[in-house]
Amino acid sequence: MTRNTSHRITVCTSCRHKGEDCRPGYELIAKLRRAISEAGDSIPEDFEISGTACLAGCDRVCTVAYHATRKASYLFGDIQSDDDIDALVDFAKQYAYLHDGWCSSIDRPRRLRKSTLARIPATIMALEESLERVS
Structure with a gap:
């Protein structure tokens, strides 16, 4: 099977917990890479x-986005690295199969349902030639 890299997970690296210097995004990236790798072929992409x-989710540390070509994008906040890693991997498995990326909140992993900040429709630009002349 040819694997495609059009799917992306982007993690905010500047988010920090209020009153703390830690930036949990870097740790989350490492854990997520490891967990996705360990999932192997259970993730088809x-x-x-x-x-x-x-990612402008500063009030909801740590923020993670899922996006792909011609699919809706998702932005999740309040991600706790240790608690939510399984839900992030489960959503990657689900997102890979969604032809347009669209799913309702009840279809997402339970831990991500209330942390959804946005679902952004896919943008497909279409240019049409006008048959009318502009005068």
Whole structure:
């Protein structure tokens, strides 16, 4: 089977718990990479896992986004590295099979249902030629 790397998980690396200096995003990236790797073929698509400076979920540390070509994107907040790693892997398994990325909150892993910050529809740009002349 040819594996595709159009699926991505992006973790905020600047988020920090209020009143603390720790930045849990870096630790989450390492744990998530390990967990996805250990899941092996139970995830039918490769997921590139990387960090970014900010996902604008500062009040809901730690923030994680799932996105793919021609699929809805998801933004989750309040992710606890140790508690939520299994739910993040389970969502990767589910997301890989969703042809358009769309699922309702009750279909997502239980630990992610209330931490969903956004579901962003896929953007597909279509340009049409106008048959009318602009005067």
